[in-house]
Amino acid sequence: MADGVRHAARPTGTRLLGLGAYRPAQLITSEELGHRFGRTAQWIESRTGFATRRVATADETVPSMATVAAQEAVHDSQVSAAEIDLVIAATCSTDGTGGVAAEVAAALGAPHAGALDLNAACAGFCYAVAAASDAVRAGSARHVVVVASEKMTARVDPDDLGTSIIFGDGAGAAVIGPGGDDAIGPVVWGHDGSQSSLIRIDETTGRLRMEGQAVFRWAVSTALDVALAACARAGISPADLAAFVPHQANLRIVDAVAAKIGATSAVVARDGADCGNTSAASIPLALHGLRRQRAVAAGDLALLVGFGAGLSWAAQVVRMP
Numbered sequence: 600m601a602d603g604v605r606h607a608a609r610p611t612g613t614r615l616l617g618l619g620a621y622r623p624a625q626l627i628t629s630e631e632l633g634h635r636f637g638r639t640a641q642w643i644e645s646r647t648g649f650a651t652r653r654v655a656t657a658d659e660t661v662p663s664m665a666t667v668a669a670q671e672a673v674h675d676s677q678v679s680a681a682e683i684d685l686v687i688a689a690t691c692s693t694d695g696t697g698g699v700a701a702e703v704a705a706a707l708g709a710p711h712a713g714a715l716d717l718n719a720a721c722a723g724f725c726y727a728v729a730a731a732s733d734a735v736r737a738g739s740a741r742h743v744v745v746v747a748s749e750k751m752t753a754r755v756d757p758d759d760l761g762t763s764i765i766f767g768d769g770a771g772a773a774v775i776g777p778g779g780d781d782a783i784g785p786v787v788w789g790h791d792g793s794q795s796s797l798i799r800i801d802e803t804t805g806r807l808r809m810e811g812q813a814v815f816r817w818a819v820s821t822a823l824d825v826a827l828a829a830c831a832r833a834g835i836s837p838a839d840l841a842a843f844v845p846h847q848a849n850l851r852i853v854d855a856v857a858a859k860i861g862a863t864s865a866v867v868a869r870d871g872a873d874c875g876n877t878s879a880a881s882i883p884l885a886l887h888g889l890r891r892q893r894a895v896a897a898g899d900l901a902l903l904v905g906f907g908a909g910l911s912w913a914a915q916v917v918r919m920p
Contacts, residue, residue, distance in 0.1 A: 609738040613731075614778030615920040616742070617676025620887035621667040621770040622874060623659050626651045629764070636760045643764050648850020652767035652875030655750050661693040662702040664770035665748035668883070669703050673744060675920070676774035680708035683774075684740035687731055688716045689723030689747040689879040691908065692754050703746055713740065720798070721846045721907025722788070723747055723879030724771070725914060728903070729786035731775040746772035747879035756806040765849065766807075767875025771883025773920075782918035784833030787825050790911040798908035818848055821912050822856045826904045829914035837861040841899035842889055842919070846906055847871030847881035862902070866894045878907065886919075895919050 628651050629640035644650060655664065665688055673680065686709070688700035693716075700714035719726040724747040731743035748770035755762040775783070794817065797810045822845055830837050840862040845853050850871055857867045868885035871877075877884060882903050889895050899919045906912040 610735060610777030612778040612781030613735045613775055614782035615773050615917055616678060616776045617672045617674070617774040617920055618883065618887045618890060619668040619671030619673070619675060619772040620884050621664045622884070623653045623655045623664070623768050625654045625656060627654050632764050635763070646851065647764055648853070648869070648872055649764070649875050650872055652752070653769050653873070653877070654752050655768035659750070659768070661690055661748045661750050662699050664750070664768070665699055665703050665746045665772070666706040668748065668770040668772040669707060669744050669746045672746070672772035672774050673707060676776070678742050678774055678776065682742045683707060683709040683712050683744055685713040685731065685734055685743040687727045687743060687745050689719065689727040689745070690716065690749055691718050691720045691723065691878055692749045692751055699748065703744070707744065719879070719905075719911045719913065720909055721848065721878045721881070722905030722909070722911045722913040724882045725786065725903050725905040726788060728773065728775065728783065728917070729788065729913065729915060732783045735775060735777060742774060742776045744772060744774055746770060747883055749878040749880045751876070751878055754807045756804060759806070761811050762807050762809055765876045767877050769874050769877045769880045769884050771880045771887055773883055773886070784829065784916035786913055786915045787828045787832055788913035790909045792909065794910045795908070797910060815849070815852060817910065818852050818906055819855045822852065822904050822906050823859050825906070825912050825914045826856065826860050826902060829902060829904070829916055833916035835900065835916060838863055839900055840865040840902050842866050842868065842895045842901035844868040844882055844885050844889070844901050845904040847874070847885060848876055848907065879905070890919065
């Protein structure tokens with residue numbers, strides 16, 4: 600069991616300690632999708648920004664992808680399995696009856712850690728980071744594994760152009776623990792359930808349906824407002840950012856928001872060009888990608904912005920591990 604004495608001294612701040620990712624090897628290109636739908640690759644890429652999408656095989660499940668990403672994050676953080684007190688899994692695409700977080704905790708060698716699954720769709724990683732940070736600050740946990748894992752290609756209708764050209768699969772993870780200064784800023788989050796039908800599961804087919812144009816307009820407006828609010832709550836200007844890491848919904852949305860936010864010195868994450876829209880997993884995958892590319896350095900400020908089904912949104916400023 601977790602050692603309660605170890606949590607007695609509450610930290611004044613929290614930070615990201617490590618990152619991990621899992622990208623399925625199998626790809627589907629815009630050219631392949633173009634053949635399916637009678638479109639050109641250029642037509643698809645001009646509307647999505649995605650050249651390829653990662654596609655999980657039957658053996659690559661939401662829990663298995665989550666486990667690999669979490670293992671890398673734990674190794675990167677140099678935290679031992681015995682020091683993990685809580686695992687939070689963000690996903691909207693699992694069909695299992697058991698908890699993804701519980702499976703990940705067991706695979707990590709932390710079977711007695713708390714474990715919970717969270718579904719805030721594409722905003723899920725930001726929600727999970729906020730919950731993990733608050734748990735550490737409250738003294739309920741010292742080290743928390745946050746993992747987002749999605750198998751979105753299993754949720755889309757392969758004959759539906761609007762969703763097939765968008766979604767991909769993968770997992771990303773982070774370890775959150777105490778920090779000398781508060782390197783995870785306050786979260787700005789919310790929802791608008793009155794518009795939930797814009798992104799929904801069809802009751803007849805069980806497949807994802809999306810009102811593309813309406814979602815695009817909502818996403819650009821909402822992401823911009825939430826991004827600016829998160830910077831204000833963190834006490835920074837967008838000009839202070841080294842990286843802008845929005846949900847990779849569609850690179851047209853990413854570019855539209857990036858052009859307006861005023862983060863003139865920030866690198867803009869475009870991981871979706873390789874992975875597609877991986878829902879909750881897209882932000883940690885993009886964070887992992889930026890660091891792997893050496894586009895950012897430890898301690899740099901990054902703005903995370905999630906938005907999607909629900910309709911839900913969340914954002915916070917963090918320092919890179």
